[in-house]
Each structure stands twice: as C-alpha cells, then as structure tokens.
Amino acid sequence: MSVPQEIEEGNTQIRSARLIVWCRWFYAPLIFLFAFFGKSDIGVLHALLILCGALIVVLLANAFFALYLQRNTSTAIDGKALTILSGIQIGSDVLFLFFIALFVGDNGNNVAALFFLLPIVISITVFDLGGALMVAMISGALFALSAFLRESPYLMLGAGDVIPLMTKELVAALARAGAVALFFLGMAFLGSRLFLFSRLRDKTLLEEITDVVHQLRTPLASIKWTLKYLLDGDGGGMNEEQRSLLTKSFALNEHAVSLVGEMLTIARLRSGKFVYHFVPVQFEKLIQEVIQDLLPIATAKRVRIEFHAPKDLPATWTMDPDKMRDVLQNLIDNGIKYSTEHGTVRVRANAQGRDLHLSVEDSGMGIPEKEKGKIFSQFFRAENAIATETEGSGLGLYIAHHVVARHNGKIWFESESGKGTIFHVILPSRQ
Amino acid sequence: MTNNPIKVLMIEDDKFLCDLAAKKFSKEGFHVLVAMEGRRGIELAEKELPDVVLIDILLPGLDGFEVLKRLRRNPSFDNTRLIVLSNYGQAEELEKARALGADQFLIKADFTLDDILDAIKKVLASPRKYFA
Numbered sequence: 022m023s024v025p026q027e028i029e030e031g032n033t034q035i036r037s038a039r040l041i042v043w044c045r046w047f048y049a050p051l052i053f054l055f056a057f058f059g060k061s062d063i064g065v066l067h068a069l070l071i072l073c074g075a076l077i078v079v080l081l082a083n084a085f086f087a088l089y090l091q092r093n094t095s096t097a098i099d100g101k102a103l104t105i106l107s108g109i110q111i112g113s114d115v116l117f118l119f120f121i122a123l124f125v126g127d128n129g130n131n132v133a134a135l136f137f138l139l140p141i142v143i144s145i146t147v148f149d150l151g152g153a154l155m156v157a158m159i160s161g162a163l164f165a166l167s168a169f170l171r172e173s174p175y176l177m178l179g180a181g182d183v184i185p186l187m188t189k190e191l192v193a194a195l196a197r198a199g200a201v202a203l204f205f206l207g208m209a210f211l212g213s214r215l216f217l218f219s220r221l222r223d224k225t226l227l228e229e230i231t232d233v234v235h236q237l238r239t240p241l242a243s244i245k246w247t248l249k250y251l252l253d254g255d256g257g258g259m260n261e262e263q264r265s266l267l268t269k270s271f272a273l274n275e276h277a278v279s280l281v282g283e284m285l286t287i288a289r290l291r292s293g294k295f296v297y298h299f300v301p302v303q304f305e306k307l308i309q310e311v312i313q314d315l316l317p318i319a320t321a322k323r324v325r326i327e328f329h330a331p332k333d334l335p336a337t338w339t340m341d342p343d344k345m346r347d348v349l350q351n352l353i354d355n356g357i358k359y360s361t362e363h364g365t366v367r368v369r370a371n372a373q374g375r376d377l378h379l380s381v382e383d384s385g386m387g388i389p390e391k392e393k394g395k396i397f398s399q400f401f402r403a404e405n406a407i408a409t410e411t412e413g414s415g416l417g418l419y420i421a422h423h424v425v426a427r428h429n430g431k432i433w434f435e436s437e438s439g440k441g442t443i444f445h446v447i448l449p450s451r452q
Numbered sequence: 453m454t455n456n457p458i459k460v461l462m463i464e465d466d467k468f469l470c471d472l473a474a475k476k477f478s479k480e481g482f483h484v485l486v487a488m489e490g491r492r493g494i495e496l497a498e499k500e501l502p503d504v505v506l507i508d509i510l511l512p513g514l515d516g517f518e519v520l521k522r523l524r525r526n527p528s529f530d531n532t533r534l535i536v537l538s539n540y541g542q543a544e545e546l547e548k549a550r551a552l553g554a555d556q557f558l559i560k561a562d563f564t565l566d567d568i569l570d571a572i573k574k575v576l577a578s579p580r581k582y583f584a
Contacts (some may be wrong), residue, residue: 034507055502235539237538238540238560239466239539239560241467242539243468246469246472246473246564249564249565250472250476250565255476278561283562360483
C-alpha cells in the first residue's frame, strides 16, 4: 500500500481510506493499551469500563468501514460518499481520543494530546484547509472538555452537582488545554499549507510533463502520414514483406497516438481542466454512431453487436455528448476486444424511473475475482486481458468512471470468469 | 468533371509534412500551393484565391489563429474553406478556431493524408455556413 499523492480521483481516495482503516486496527488498540496503563486512578472501574467501551465502539466502526469499502469493489464509489466516510472516520477517532484524554492524567496527558494529531493529519490529506481547521478546533474543544471533566470534581463524585469548583488546578488545566487547542490549530494550518505546497509542485510537474506529451504528437503524426503514404503505394511498389512490416508499423504507431491521447486526457482530468457541456443528446443516435464506428473491428473478429432499446425511450437525455461517446466507445470496444470469436456484444438502453440505464454485455473471458476491485484503477488491466490482447492501456475505464461520476451517475459491472461481463451505466436525469 | 482543379493552399512550417502533402494532393489532381509562414501564406492566398486553405496552428511569426482571422475578415475569401490543422486538439483551441470562422478542425495525429483529402472534398461539397 503506497501513500497517495493526489486527492481528486476516487481510486486514490479509496486507497487512502483503506489505508487509514487498516492502520486503525493497530493504532486504536495501541492507544487503548497506553491509556490502560497510564490512566489516572479516578474511579478505576468506571474508567476501565468506559475505555473498553470506547475501544469496542471504535473497532466495530472500523469493521463497518472495512466492510463498506470491501463490498463496493465492483462499483466505483463516488467521491462524495467517500468524503463523508472519511469524515465519519475522523469523527470517531476524535471521539475515541476524547475518552483517552479523559482518563489519562499527568504526563500521560501530554501524550494523549499528541494523539489528536493523528486525525488532524488525516483530515489535512482528506479535506482542505477549512476542514482541517475544523477538525483541529473540535479536537481542541474536546480536549478542553476532557481537561475540565478530569480536573473538576464531577468525575470523582459522579454526581450531578451543579456548581463546579473553579480550583486552581482546574484553571491551570483549562489554560493548558487552551494552549493545546492553539497548537492543534497551528499544526492544522501548517500541515495544510505544506500539503498544498507539495500539491502545487505536483501540479507544475504535471504541466511540464503534459507539455512534452503534447509535443510527442508531432513526430507521431508525421510518421503516420509517411507510413500511410508508403502503404498507399504513393512511394512506389513494394513486396509482401515490406507491406506487411509497414502495416504492422502503422498499427503500432496508431497505438502510440491513442496512448498519447489518453495521457493527455488524464492530465486534463487531473488538472481540473476537463470541461463538461451538458446538453440534450439524442443518445440512441449516439450509441448507433459509436457502434457504426466499431463495426469494422467487430466484423474482423466475427463478433456481432446488437443494440436493444424499447420504443418508449425518451428522445433525448441531458449529458455531455463527447465524453459519453468516449465512455460508450470504451465499453463497446472492450466488449469486442475481450469477446470470444463469433461472440455477441449486446448494448441496451432503457429508462428506469428517472434514470437512463445503459449496459454493454459481452460473451467473453469475464473478469477474474481477485482483480475485480482494481478494474477502475488507472492503468490497470486484468492478467487475462493482457494475455489476450496486449495492446490496451487500461486508462479507458478510469476515464469512464470519472465521466460518469461527473454526470452524477454510477458505473459498475457484473462478471463471471469464463462467461462474460456486463457493464452498467446509470445516468440520472439532469434538470 | 471539372477542368478547374481544386486549388489548395497549405500553410505549414514543417517542410517534411508540406512535401508529403503536396505530393499526395497533386496525385489526387489538386493544384497545390505551399507557404511555410503566416504572412507569406496570406500573400499567396490573396494572389491565388484558393478553394481551400489548410492552416497549421503552430507557425513562426504570425500564428495560425491570426492567419485564420485575417483571411476570414477578407470578403474575397467568403467562399474559401478554411481548415485548421493542429497537433494539440484542446477544446479551447477548437472553440477559438470555430469562433474565428474555421470550417473544420483536424488533429494531424488522428488523420492520414487520405482522411484530409476526404475532409477537403466533404467541406467543399457543402455550402459554407455564414456567421455574422
């Protein structure tokens, strides 16, 4: 598991969410043990029960997070849900640490304060400056509350006595808590700034790389024109071997061109320059155009493409036509690529409630179980895919996921190894 | 069909591509003119009044957009098809080209010379849409 570099894309978010869940299995019990040995002797049993309870709750919550992230491997989880999940995780951590701080006194209390840096650092990577500051504030407030409860007689008596005794110790503890809270805010601010700075450096790097990738297109275009010129016989006749080699070169060059295109798309996606234009689109016509374009490839492989749509489908649907065209092209092309010879690719469109449901089904190799979770990752191609069809960059589904998410839709798949795969896309109606 | 061959002016600074395109287009029966720089391209256009002008975006001196703008401004070219060639293909470029009055926008890496020939024939076959 590697530490994520960017925030934006869903899969990096999922990976970082999983990383945090994994770490929590370790740090929660460790912190609990620390508190267990370091706790103040105030109503010992009371404290122990509450601490155990807090640990159990945190571990249960963590199990829930782990299951949630696991269950959704075949769906691309949307960014908003992940952000909410991260918020809940951070919230549960902060609450847990509140209880720890409540029961650990003296020098141990300083360490308990430092533990709050964990959720603060997590929030720096997940949220922006505002979010991180808010987490810092809540941590500071809860820490102050824990100090108040510790020092005031409340905890000792356990009774609902109304008047807190403003002892010297209490005032000192509260002052200290105030300092700690300021420390949290400072760390949140600094951390966010540092994080933003490193992201800015990444952004500049991205722009530099994009520039070079753009320039790649120039020689590739020239090569394309030259090879085609020769293949057309405009440079003179050639023998079978020459023709065959040039044909292969042309195909490889085309592959290079499409890779460059995909790299540029990714770069635009990451730099936030992907502009969407939502307009009413005659999507049935769009689907048929895409099928038409891919027909030569399908016929070469003796794969049939069918398109099914009920008559009562709405005439238009609001979407970004160019982006959705790319998505459909990718799904249908994949269907053809990974279908068995004489197989069929079925494209379906129907309306389900207020949503448009598109699906592309192939009769191909299917996606192996252990690779299902990674399908939407950048550059990922399942092993059996690479074995069958070495040319394919694996970027298409990654982009497709991004496009569909931007439409507030969902994209997922069902697959059985050896039987075939169905990709589903849901586009809610946009008003 | 016609004794007047189609006149194509290509404004492109890459000599290699120019020569290749010129050879291809001549074989197709087009009358090909070539300029490797923006200002020269405009001069040639005004002198020869081509049917189609292929303009590369990246040009030394006057860039492709400027050439496009100046040609479109000139009423002598109201019927001339202006096709922009680019290697970048960013949406902003496309928009700008369209706004400046280009009839077509082609990314060089995505099209072969044959495709460009087809595009030229296609764009000549349909009447120009006039924008204010």
